[in-house]
Amino acid sequence: MFAKILIANRGEIAIRIMRACRELGVKTVAVYSEADKNSQHVQFADEAVFIGNAAPKESYLNMDVLIRAARDSQADAIHPGYGFLSENASFAAGVESANLAFIGPSADSIRAMGDKAESKILMKKASVPTVPGYEGLESYGDFKKAAKEIGYPVLVKAAAGGGGKGMRVVNEESELKEAIELAKREAQNAFGDERLLIEKYLANAHHIEIQVFGDKHGNLVHLFERECSVQRRHQKIIEESPSPLLTVELRERMGQAAVNAAKAVNYHNAGTVEFIFDPRPSTFDLQPSFYFLEMNTRLQVEHPVTELVTGLDLVHWQLRIAAGEKFPFTQSDLHQHGHAIECRVYAEDPSTGFLPSTGRLLQFIPPQGPGIRVDSGFAAGDEVTHYYDPLLAKLIVHAGSREDAIQRMKNALNDFIVHGVVTNIDYMRAVLEADDFKQGKVSTRWVETTFGEWNVPQPELHALIAAALADVVFVGGKARPAVSNETDPFNPWKGTGNYRN
Amino acid sequence: MKTTFDTQTIELNPSGENFVAVVDGKTVNVQIARASNGRMDLLVDGQRVTAHVSSDMARRWVTINGRTLMLTKTSGAKQGVRHDHAGGLIAPMPGQIRSVSVSVGDAVKKGQTLLTMEAMKMEIRIQALKDGVVKSVSVAQGQTVEREQILVEVE
Numbered sequence: 243m244f245a246k247i248l249i250a251n252r253g254e255i256a257i258r259i260m261r262a263c264r265e266l267g268v269k270t271v272a273v274y275s276e277a278d279k280n281s282q283h284v285q286f287a288d289e290a291v292f293i294g295n296a297a298p299k300e301s302y303l304n305m306d307v308l309i310r311a312a313r314d315s316q317a318d319a320i321h322p323g324y325g326f327l328s329e330n331a332s333f334a335a336g337v338e339s340a341n342l343a344f345i346g347p348s349a350d351s352i353r354a355m356g357d358k359a360e361s362k363i364l365m366k367k368a369s370v371p372t373v374p375g376y377e378g379l380e381s382y383g384d385f386k387k388a389a390k391e392i393g394y395p396v397l398v399k400a401a402a403g404g405g406g407k408g409m410r411v412v413n414e415e416s417e418l419k420e421a422i423e424l425a426k427r428e429a430q431n432a433f434g435d436e437r438l439l440i441e442k443y444l445a446n447a448h449h450i451e452i453q454v455f456g457d458k459h460g461n462l463v464h465l466f467e468r469e470c471s472v473q474r475r476h477q478k479i480i481e482e483s484p485s486p487l488l489t490v491e492l493r494e495r496m497g498q499a500a501v502n503a504a505k506a507v508n509y510h511n512a513g514t515v516e517f518i519f520d521p522r523p524s525t526f527d528l529q530p531s532f533y534f535l536e537m538n539t540r541l542q543v544e545h546p547v548t549e550l551v552t553g554l555d556l557v558h559w560q561l562r563i564a565a566g567e568k569f570p571f572t573q574s575d576l577h578q579h580g581h582a583i584e585c586r587v588y589a590e591d592p593s594t595g596f597l598p599s600t601g602r603l604l605q606f607i608p609p610q611g612p613g614i615r616v617d618s619g620f621a622a623g624d625e626v627t628h629y630y631d632p633l634l635a636k637l638i639v640h641a642g643s644r645e646d647a648i649q650r651m652k653n654a655l656n657d658f659i660v661h662g663v664v665t666n667i668d669y670m671r672a673v674l675e676a677d678d679f680k681q682g683k684v685s686t687r688w689v690e691t692t693f694g695e696w697n698v699p700q701p702e703l704h705a706l707i708a709a710a711l712a713d714v715v716f717v718g719g720k721a722r723p724a725v726s727n728e729t730d731p732f733n734p735w736k737g738t739g740n741y742r743n
Numbered sequence: 744m745k746t747t748f749d750t751q752t753i754e755l756n757p758s759g760e761n762f763v764a765v766v767d768g769k770t771v772n773v774q775i776a777r778a779s780n781g782r783m784d785l786l787v788d789g790q791r792v793t794a795h796v797s798s799d800m801a802r803r804w805v806t807i808n809g810r811t812l813m814l815t816k817t818s819g820a821k822q823g824v825r826h827d828h829a830g831g832l833i834a835p836m837p838g839q840i841r842s843v844s845v846s847v848g849d850a851v852k853k854g855q856t857l858l859t860m861e862a863m864k865m866e867i868r869i870q871a872l873k874d875g876v877v878k879s880v881s882v883a884q885g886q887t888v889e890r891e892q893i894l895v896e897v898e
Contacts, residue, residue, distance in 0.1 A: 424866065427866070428866055431866075594835065597835050597836060597867075598862070599836075600837065600890070601799075602799075604781070604798075604804060605781050605804070628836055628838065628862055656808065657809065658809075659795045659806050660811070661795065661797035661811070662799065664813065665811070667809075667811065668810060668811060671809065698812070699810070701748065701805070701812050701814055703764075703766055703769070703771070703787075704787060704792050704807050705794070705807055705810075706748060706751060706753045706764075706766055706814075707753065707771070707773055707787060708805045708807065709746075709748055709803035709814045710748075710753045710764070711755065711778075711783060711796070712783075712797075712798050713746070714755070716778070716781065716796065
């Protein structure tokens with residue numbers, strides 16, 4: 243096992259990885275930008291190295307600085323987390339050539355899966371089902387022709403990308419031109435590559451993904467599915483496992499397809515094969531159909547869901563695999579236990595189309611209780627800036643059944659107090675309460691098309707009373723028991739006249 | 744003591760050890776059981792209520808039974824200044840201007856994209872709220888803007 247590793251990331255995932263390191267007796271090195279000098283992940287690490295300005299390009303995306311920081315601090319390996327450089331093949335290669343271990347797949351696997359167009363061709367060869375569509379188109383005329391042939395609605399998306407960036411749904415031909423231009427620009431900004439691909443947009447599709455894991459000795463298993471259909475702006479907000487839609491047979495077929503996909507690129511370490519799942523019975527075999535969407539060659543944001551149902555610690559295994567260990571288990575040893583749900587608590591405002599909300603956290607009180615896990619990168623007093631992803635925390639619950647897990651999550655969301663930035667907590671609870679969610683009918687467009695607009699409710703009586711009382715009892719930000727101890731002769735506040743009315 | 748939050752007014756006065764609150768002509772008795780660290784346990788007409796409350800200038804954040812609201816103290820202040828500023832379109836969050844597609848004097852249609860900005864890795868389109876003529880453009884491509892800064896005015 244490694245003696246010390248550098249975590250080339252920030253926020254909750256950096257802390258999550260450091261926790262695993264502590265448990266394995268591995269020392270940790272954090273990195274931080276100007277905006278993060280007082281962040282929780284820096285405080286949590288054994289050592290911390292300053293790497294540059296707040297803008298990601300000048301810090302968390304700066305390969306040379308990160309590799310030098312790892313060498314200078316005598317780390318043995320780098321864990322990239324998710325986002326930033328986690329799926330950058332040049333970074334993985336650069337880390338290896340600096341005689342450091344990269345905690346993730348090989349640069350070749352990342353490269354093969356990183357290009358959405360290339361990977362689709364690879365998958366077709368490996369007999370993994372793919373969505374009807376085209377790669378390598380250039381002129382608007384070609385796109386127009388392809389879209390017509392596939393049939394609207396179509397999806398244009400970055401060939402190099404993922405995570406919903408550089409992706410646009412086009413409902414009719416009149417929208418195609420602007421969509422291509424916007425997607426190209428976003429793709430260029432996010433990935434430095436403006437190539438797009440176009441494919442059939444499946445309107446009522448679900449997003450179901452399979453966690454895969456390989457060691458460096460040729461063993462490759464899957465750790466079952468995660469249903470991630472609750473999305474806004476093409477990004478997931480609620481994930482769960484098992485999926486309420488899968489039968490034992492479908493689960494086996496999708497698991498096998500995911501393993502085949504990973505094997506096609508000689509995959510080792512943790513990865514996720516994402517599928518578009520169409521629940522309607524196909525005319526071909528009367529079964530729902532699933533198509534390869536992409537493979538994420540890294541640890542996923544929603545990995546805790548899998549950890550809770552399988553009982554495996556994915557980050558432990560990432561380190562152990564990277565250090566050369568072999569899996570002591572095979573596919574038949576792995577099982578799903580109970581039901582897990584994750585809610586991503588974002589600093590964003592559902593009433594303004596989920597625009598990020600920035601500010602200082604005045605209160606931040608995560609929920610507690612049996613079956614509740616919170617992976618967070620923030621504490622009260624921290625600043626939420628516009629430089630980085632506005633994910634405040636991941637709230638994950640585990641229970642015996644889906645029904646119980648939903649109930650547990652609703653209560654946990656109720657108990658989560660965040661003041662200072664607007665969050666999606668109340669919104670997610672409303673989603674969990676919707677009949678469609680209970681019945682597992684939420685498709686990836688449901689938030690956008692069915693759930694409807696979110697209106698902030700009018701404050702009721704109790705809220706107004708509490709708000710007005712704050713000026714009386716919490717003068718100057720500190721609590722003063724203005725009234726309750728009035729009969730106490732030793733009350734230090736007595737007679738100080740701190741009422742302002 | 745009268746306080747107005749957004750559009751609702753509450754009157755709160757001490758009464759012995761307790762308070763009396765009046766909202767919309769309804770009067771209730773409020774007793775503070777405990778108040779510390781941003782949390783208050785209250786008895787409102789005998790009903791137990793736990794509220795988490797934070798203050799930030801004129802803003803009050805209140806969570807009761809898992810519902811969080813942000814109230815803004817508006818007593819004395821003009822309402823709606825922020826959004827109605829002479830047809831001004833403001834930056835919804837800090838970021839950078841990516842492109843400006845209109846100039847002063849241009850006629851624009853409701854929903855037309857006037858400029859795009861990038862913030863938190865997203866592209867945001869600033870669109871006309873109504874048909875009109877561009878009165879002013881206060882930003883240029885590449886410029887960094889603050890939240891609520893006026894970008895374009897349409898009249």
